[in-house]
Every structure is written in structure tokens, then in C-alpha cells.
Amino acid sequence: MAETSEEVAVLVQRVVKDITNAFRRNPHIKELILSGTLHPVKDLHLGKLALTKFPKSPETWIHRRWVLQQLIQETSLPAFVTKGNPAALPAERTQRLIREEMEVCGEAAGRYPSNYNAWSHRIWVLQHVAKLDVRILLDELSSTKHWASMHVSDHSGFHYRQFLLKSLISQTVIDGSVLEQNPLRSEPALVLPKDEAAASTEEARINLPRLLEEEVEFSTDLIDSYPGHETLWCHRRHVFYLQHHLSGPHVSQAMEVDGLNDCSKQGYSQETKRLKRTPAPDSRGLEMEHRFIDQVLSTCRNVEQARFANAYRKWLVTLSQ
Amino acid sequence: MKLYSLSVLYKGEPKAVLLKAAYDVSSFSFFQRSSVQEFMTFTSQLIVERSAKGSRASVKEQEYLCHVYVRNDSLAGVVIADSEYPSRVAFTLLEKVLDEFSKHVDRIEWPVGSPASINYTALDGHLSRYQNPREADPMTKVQAELDETKIILHNTMESLLERGERLDDLVSKSEVLGTQSKAFYKTARKQNSCCTVM
Numbered sequence: 361m362a363e364t365s366e367e368v369a370v371l372v373q374r375v376v377k378d379i380t381n382a383f384r385r386n387p388h389i390k391e392l393i394l395s396g397t398l399h400p401v402k403d404l405h406l407g408k409l410a411l412t413k414f415p416k417s418p419e420t421w422i423h424r425r426w427v428l429q430q431l432i433q434e435t436s437l438p439a440f441v442t443k444g445n446p447a448a449l450p451a452e453r454t455q456r457l458i459r460e461e462m463e464v465c466g467e468a469a470g471r472y473p474s475n476y477n478a479w480s481h482r483i484w485v486l487q488h489v490a491k492l493d494v495r496i497l498l499d500e501l502s503s504t505k506h507w508a509s510m511h512v513s514d515h516s517g518f519h520y521r522q523f524l525l526k527s528l529i530s531q532t533v534i535d536g537s538v539l540e541q542n543p544l545r546s547e548p549a550l551v552l553p554k555d556e557a558a559a560s561t562e563e564a565r566i567n568l569p570r571l572l573e574e575e576v577e578f579s580t581d582l583i584d585s586y587p588g589h590e591t592l593w594c595h596r597r598h599v600f601y602l603q604h605h606l607s608g609p610h611v612s613q614a615m616e617v618d619g620l621n622d623c624s625k626q627g628y629s630q631e632t633k634r635l636k637r638t639p640a641p642d643s644r645g646l647e648m649e650h651r652f653i654d655q656v657l658s659t660c661r662n663v664e665q666a667r668f669a670n671a672y673r674k675w676l677v678t679l680s681q
Numbered sequence: 682m683k684l685y686s687l688s689v690l691y692k693g694e695p696k697a698v699l700l701k702a703a704y705d706v707s708s709f710s711f712f713q714r715s716s717v718q719e720f721m722t723f724t725s726q727l728i729v730e731r732s733a734k735g736s737r738a739s740v741k742e743q744e745y746l747c748h749v750y751v752r753n754d755s756l757a758g759v760v761i762a763d764s765e766y767p768s769r770v771a772f773t774l775l776e777k778v779l780d781e782f783s784k785h786v787d788r789i790e791w792p793v794g795s796p797a798s799i800n801y802t803a804l805d806g807h808l809s810r811y812q813n814p815r816e817a818d819p820m821t822k823v824q825a826e827l828d829e830t831k832i833i834l835h836n837t838m839e840s841l842l843e844r845g846e847r848l849d850d851l852v853s854k855s856e857v858l859g860t861q862s863k864a865f866y867k868t869a870r871k872q873n874s875c876c877t878v879m
Contacts, residue, residue, distance in 0.1 A: 413710075473744075510682055510813070513765050585815060586682075586767050 415471035588664035682765035697729035
């Protein structure tokens with residue numbers, strides 16, 4: 361088993377020759393890593409090269425996750441601890457690793473349209489290495505925006521944005537639910553130290569409706585500029601749905617905390633609070649969507665675009681039922 | 682969304698003459714590039730030959746869209762793009778390029794010109810700039826000027842051909858395609874994945 365650089369060279373040859381089996385059926389690579397002969401980082405580099413030629417290769421992505429898991433479990437990779445100090449940034453090494461993975465995924469996504477394997481790997485890294493850190497999620501949302509606008513039929517790319525938005529919402533809820541809220545009481549019971557909790561939730565809370573609004577604007581812009589792409593309409597449905605999810609009960613609780621913390625706000629009447637607790641689809645939002653559809657149908661000359669617009673309208677109708 | 686080639690041709694009788702072309706084959710692997718370029722030239726010429734004067738058309742072939750504009754004076758332009766690239770912008774680009782070309786290059790040179798003899802250097806710049814359609818052109822302007830209903834849509838290259846004509850024959854007879862490209866085409870055809878070189 362004695363592994364030398366020659367062994368590694370042989371492995372490289374095998375990869376080039378048969379990507380399907382190189383990572384899957386080859387026990388030697390794993391043994392090399394586990395025995396400490398082949399450093400995981402070198403393996404990741406090898407995988408990165410392989411992906412330039414085989415951007416979809418499931419075996420390569422699966423193996424890559426195995427390697428990353430080794431790195432996470434090893435004490436050599438500083439753990440991504442958030443419980444002790446929610447405001448702490450992930451360790452430098454972890455950040456670098458995450459950035460590298462984002463780059464590898466991005467390149468692979470560019471090499472093959474709707475590269476599901478690349479995008480799901482990207483999601484996996486955010487979940488298991490980055491632990492859905494809000495700052496990283498926000499950064500990913502802004503940094504993938506241009507790419508998405510240049511790949512308007514890449515369904516996986518837009519699904520990634522939906523994942524980011526969903527995760528941002530759920531991470532806010534997690535932070536928000538820590539602040540125990542009894543609707544009948546006037547004050548929330550804070551579990552986390554007040555300042556940090558307020559800081560992290562306030563940041564996420566302030567941005568969330570704005571983020572979704574921006575995503576809707578982004579969707580409008582793309583649909584107008586690039587008629588006839590179903591992906592864009594699918595994306596719009598998801599964002600619209602998330603917006604309504606946002607005005608549901610649990611997040612409205614967070615919003616009430618906002619109102620309660622800011623005593624200078626006079627606008628929070630009992631009625632306002634009740635409206636926000638209502639989970640029914642916001643009629644103003646629906647109205648705006650219908651107007652958008654009208655505008656598209658009146659100006660578009662693309663048959664597919666008209667079809668998608670009408671389908672979207674039908675879908676909106678089912679929502680309010 | 683991507684543009685792969687931009688060509689200016691003259692629709693002569695019976696053959697189309699390539700006057701100038703710009704290519705972006707950076708997304709193809711190194712060994713494929715020259716074949717890809719040859720196929721794009723071949724395709725552009727074929728499309729112009731089979732399109733009527735004073736017409737605009739979009740020809741779909743696998744994941745590529747070839748947009749062609751043949752003017753009434755027989756000057757023609759072809760843009761080969763992917764399926765994401767908005768056709769509106771492609772036609773704006775063609776209109777603009779042909780207009781500029783006709784002002785720079787004397788009409789008398791068109792029927793007998795070649796990329797080597799024609800002095801027009803703006804094509805590469807246009808191709809590069811138009812890679813990002815929104816930076817290159819304001820959308821509203823295009824919407825007003827172009828009547829999209831007049832653009833003929835072809836779902837395959839084959840629909841351009843005469844009855845009885847076969848793409849395979851045209852490929853093997855072509856002077857534009859090198860031996861390697863022709864061999865490449867044959868293998869791809871056998872695997873029923875036509876022109877995977879592109």
C-alpha cells in the first residue's frame with residue numbers, strides 16, 4: 361500500500377483515462393488520504409482539474425464531499441462554531457475553503473448548462489461547511505446575481521438563488537424564535553444577550569423584505585429583457601411565494617419585536633399588528649403581479665412569453681383559493 | 682448567453698462569399714476550436730445561400746441559434762449565438778454591422794472579396810461588446826424598430842435545404858471544411874449526436 365508520488369502519478373493517469381471509475385471504484389485514493397500520504401487539499405486540486413474536463417461528473421463531486429468531510433472532521437480544520445459567539449466570523453481557513461468551493465462550482469456551472477451536480481454541491485458546502493452563515497448567504501446572493509442574469513435559462517442557477525433566499529428566511533426565523541414571543545404579552549423574552557441578538561436579527565430582519573423586493577425587481581428586469589424563458593417565470597413564482605411566506609405569522613412576530621424595540625414608532629396600532637399576523641396572500645402584492653402580467657402581455661411579441669405569462673396568472677389565481 | 686461568431690457575406694449567385702468574420706471560440710476546448718470555427722463558416726455560408734434577399738431568419742440547430750439578415754443589395758450578416766441570447770439584440774447587431782460595413786467597404790469589392798482582401802476591422806470589437814447584450818444596446822429602441830413577426834423561424838438546418846439535398850453531402854463537398862472537421866462530423870453523425878464539435 362506504500363504510497364509514493366509514483367502512486368499518485370498513476371492515479372492521475374487513471375483519472376484522465378476513466379473519470380467514472382477513478383474516484384468511485386478506486387479505493388487507493390481514500391486510503392492515501394486516510395493514511396496521510398495524500399493531502400486532502402491536493403486531492404481537491406486534482407478534482408478541480410478533473411472538473412474542467414468533466415464538469416458534471418457525479419463521482420468527482422461525491423468524492424469531493426467525502427474529502428471535505430474529512431477536512432471538517434479533522435482537528436486541522438477549525439470548527440465552524442456559532443453557538444458560543446453568533447457574531448463570530450468563521451475561521452480564515454474555513455472561509456478560504458468555502459470561497460474555493462464556490463469558485464470551483466461556479467466554473468463547472470459555466471461549463472455545462474443547468475449543471476445540477478455543481479449547484480447541489482455548492483448548496484451542500486453552504487449547509488455543511490458554512491453552516492448557513494447569514495453573511496456568506498448574503499454575499500453569495502449578490503455575487504451570483506450577474507452570472508444569473510447572463511444565464512437566463514439555467515434553472516439550477518436560479519434554484520440556487522431560491523435556496524439562498526429560503527435559507528436567509530429560515531436563519532432569521534431561527535434567530536427570531538430564540539426571542540420567545542407571546543402575542544398576548546407586550547414584551548418578548550430574550551434568551552440571547554440582548555445586543556447580539558438584536559444585532560443579528562435586526563440586520564437580517566431589516567434586509568429580508570428588501571432582499572425579496574430586490575429579487576422581484578431583478579426578475580421583472582430579466583423577464584422584460586429576455587422574453588420567452590420559462591426559468592425566469594419559475595423563479596418569479598418561487599420569489600412571490602417566499603414573499604408571502606415572509607408575511608406569515610412567525611416572521612411577523614419578529615417584525616413586532618422590531619416595533620416594540622423601537623418605542624418612537626407611533627404607527628403600531630393593534631390593527632396593524634393583526635394584519636401582519638394574517639397569513640393570507642397580500643392582496644396588494646397580488647394586484648401588482650396582475651398588473652405586471654398585463655404589461656407583459658400588452659407589449660410582448662414572443663409567443664412563449666405570452667404563454668408563460670398566462671400560466672403565471674393561472675397559478676396566482678390558485679394561490680388565493 | 683453567448684455569441685460565437687459574427688460574419689459579413691455577399692449573397693452571390695449561386696455561392697455566398699465570406700467577406701469578414703469574427704469568432705469567439707474560447708468556451709470550446711483547445712483541440713475543438715479550429716473545427717468549430719470551420720463549421721461556423723460553413724453554416725454561415727449555407728444559411729445565406731438558402732435565404733432570400735430582403736429577409737431575416739433564425740435557424741435553430743441543437744443548442745445554437747443562427748440569425749441571418751440578407752439585405753436587398755445582397756449584403757448579408759450572420760450571428761451564431763446560443764439559445765439564451767435575445768434575438769432582438771442579434772438583429773440589431775446585424776443591422777448596425779452591415780450598415781457600417783457598407784459605408785466602409787466599396788460595393789464593387791463585395792462580389793469578389795475575401796477576409797484577406799477586405800479592409801474592415803471593427804467586427805471583433807462588435808462581437809466582444811455584444812457579449813453582454815444589455816451593455817451593448819438599450820432594449821427599448823429595438824422593440825420599436827423591428828417587427829418580429831417578419832422573422833422566419835427554422836427549427837433545423839435541414840429545413841433550409843432543397844428536397845433531396847442532404848447535409849452530409851454538403852459537408853463532404855465543402856471547400857471550407859478541412860479533412861479533420863469532416864471526419865469529426867462523420868463520427869458525430871454516427872453517434873447520432875450531430876455536430877457535437879460545436
